[in-house]
Amino acid sequence: MIPPLVSLDDVTIGHGRRKLIGGISLGIGANEFLAIVGPNGGGKTTLLSTLLGILPPLAGGRSQPAALRVGYVPQRDHVDALWPLTTGEVVLMGRYPRLRPWQPPRAEDHEAVATALARVGILDLLDRRFGTLSGGQRQRTLIARALSAEPDLLALDEPTNGMDPAAELASLDVLRSLHSAGDLAVVMISHRIEAVVNYATRIALVDHERGLWRVGSVDEMLDDDALAALYGRRVVVREENGRRYLHPQAAGGDA
Amino acid sequence: MIQEFLASSEIWRDALAAAAIAGGMCGFLGVYVVLRRTVFVSAALTQLSTLGLVVALFAEEGLGAEIERASVQLAVATVFSIVGALILGTASHRRIPAEARVGVAYVLAGALVVIGSSRLVHAAHDLGGMVFGNAVAVTLTDVAVVAVIAAVCVAVHAAFVKEILFASFDGETAAAMGLRPTRWNAVLYFTLGLAIPASARILGALPVFAFLTVPASIALLSGIGLRATFLAATIIGVLAGAGGYVASWFWQLPTGPTMVVASAAFALPALLLRAIR
Numbered sequence: 001m002i003p004p005l006v007s008l009d010d011v012t013i014g015h016g017r018r019k020l021i022g023g024i025s026l027g028i029g030a031n032e033f034l035a036i037v038g039p040n041g042g043g044k045t046t047l048l049s050t051l052l053g054i055l056p057p058l059a060g061g062r063s064q065p066a067a068l069r070v071g072y073v074p075q076r077d078h079v080d081a082l083w084p085l086t087t088g089e090v091v092l093m094g095r096y097p098r099l100r101p102w103q104p105p106r107a108e109d110h111e112a113v114a115t116a117l118a119r120v121g122i123l124d125l126l127d128r129r130f131g132t133l134s135g136g137q138r139q140r141t142l143i144a145r146a147l148s149a150e151p152d153l154l155a156l157d158e159p160t161n162g163m164d165p166a167a168e169l170a171s172l173d174v175l176r177s178l179h180s181a182g183d184l185a186v187v188m189i190s191h192r193i194e195a196v197v198n199y200a201t202r203i204a205l206v207d208h209e210r211g212l213w214r215v216g217s218v219d220e221m222l223d224d225d226a227l228a229a230l231y232g233r234r235v236v237v238r239e240e241n242g243r244r245y246l247h248p249q250a251a252g253g254d255a
Numbered sequence: 256m257i258q259e260f261l262a263s264s265e266i267w268r269d270a271l272a273a274a275a276i277a278g279g280m281c282g283f284l285g286v287y288v289v290l291r292r293t294v295f296v297s298a299a300l301t302q303l304s305t306l307g308l309v310v311a312l313f314a315e316e317g318l319g320a321e322i323e324r325a326s327v328q329l330a331v332a333t334v335f336s337i338v339g340a341l342i343l344g345t346a347s348h349r350r351i352p353a354e355a356r357v358g359v360a361y362v363l364a365g366a367l368v369v370i371g372s373s374r375l376v377h378a379a380h381d382l383g384g385m386v387f388g389n390a391v392a393v394t395l396t397d398v399a400v401v402a403v404i405a406a407v408c409v410a411v412h413a414a415f416v417k418e419i420l421f422a423s424f425d426g427e428t429a430a431a432m433g434l435r436p437t438r439w440n441a442v443l444y445f446t447l448g449l450a451i452p453a454s455a456r457i458l459g460a461l462p463v464f465a466f467l468t469v470p471a472s473i474a475l476l477s478g479i480g481l482r483a484t485f486l487a488a489t490i491i492g493v494l495a496g497a498g499g500y501v502a503s504w505f506w507q508l509p510t511g512p513t514m515v516v517a518s519a520a521f522a523l524p525a526l527l528l529r530a531i532r
Contacts, residue, residue, distance in 0.1 A: 084475065101417075
């Protein structure tokens with residue numbers, strides 16, 4: 001059996017002395033697509049930070065059998081567009097952790113930048129100013145930066161937050177094609193399960209206010225109990241043309 | 256008038272060189288200050304370095320110390336500035352926003368400077384030089400000190416440009432990808448804390464705050480790339496420091512404010528450049 005890239009064993013997540021959720025056991029396989037879903041402020045980013053080793057667990061253990069190369073995509077509006085950087089310069093930062101101090105970027109680093117931009121379909125924007133890009137183009141730039149690190153695990157924090165539906169679907173299609181192209185694990189945070197239900201292979205539900213922690217296959221997470229726990233009401237799941245659509249019902253209603 | 260100025264080169268030579276070096280150094284560092292949206296950190300650090308000077312003056316008066324006062328004063332001011340820079344630049348608290356911490360440091364240090372200076376008996380003149388600058392009294396030693404500090408800042412930023420840039424632009428991602436942004440923020444703020452007291456001693460507090468803000472803002476206004484922004488801000492700092500000093504000589508104006516106005520005068524060519532592009 002192939003060991004997971006990284007795993008949490010009976011972990012309690014939180015900040016300082018403040019515990020959010022306990023009893024979390026979770027392993028990330030080499031080629032899986034995990035969506036961490038929950039309401040805003042529910043503990044999703046804390047869970048991801050603990051998984052990546054940025055935050056220490058308050059209890060339990062984190063194990064990582066081998067060196068793990070992470071490509072990280074922050075929320076788009078966390079990146080300041082004031083900086084006069086080109087798209088290529090932003091993507092090149094993904095190579096910096098591979099370089100020593102004093103060491104300038106090498107030819108292979110610039111090649112990796114071009115390859116990453118081509119994978120997300122914006123190589124033509126290499127010399128464009130990052131601050132002049134549309135929201136969707138900025139998101140692809142940040143994904144390209146993560147890919148330029150040639151990661152084992154691609155972690156994304158609310159990558160489609162604030163996007164219009166067309167840009168959201170385009171970004172998720174990029175993620176699916178990247179995931180299906182090879183050995184790349186994807187862990188993605190979203191506060192909307194309907195945004196990820198057609199892309200993820202597993203879903204984790206997190207909400208520390210209600211003590212909610214569940215993880216399982218997409219089918220398991222679409223059962224009535226799990227959805228009711230997430231939405232606080234009944235949710236109907238319909239399938240059309242191979243895609244699933246979620247329909248939350250009126251509070252207290254049956255249909 | 257120009258001949259008279261040139262004939263007096265022994266008087267202004269050291270001051271001009273020191274103003275140009277300090278102006279260029281602050282102009283360069285100011286790009287990070289402006290882009291990280293932390294302009295008031297530089298004002299707080301200037302106040303903290305002045306507080307360090309007050310502490311040094313108190314110690315000298317209290318102990319009746321017979322030591323080389325200028326170097327001790329600068330050393331204590333630099334320690335206060337660097338410690339303040341490291342705390343303000345790297346500490347975080349979930350309940351208190353960063354700008355509130357900067358504001359508290361600024362007003363508290365400012366209040367302590369006023370209280371302390373009111374209790375100093377003999378050393379008010381030294382304090383005035385630190386706060387308002389004393390370009391006339393700049394010595395070759397001052398030039399050497401600020402040149403060494405500028406060289407240290409250049410070496411540190413040349414060595415760690417990638418790391419400081421990534422940590423400044425997107426610390427969250429830098430942390431996730433294993434770069435330890437707190438460490439690189441500390442390196443950046445160490446250079447700021449190092450540069451401010453020596454620059455304030457030559458230029459005064461107001462021009463240091465201005466040079467950490469105005470040249471970078473003007474360079475960004477012109478719409479050029481990041482490397483060009485660093486270069487332009489450094490050149491504006493050098494020219495405004497030297498040019499402001501010369502202008503204050505010819506027109507008999509206060510040196511520090513003339514340097515500030517000289518730096519702001521570069522906004523016009525920057526706007527023209529932006530219009531052309």
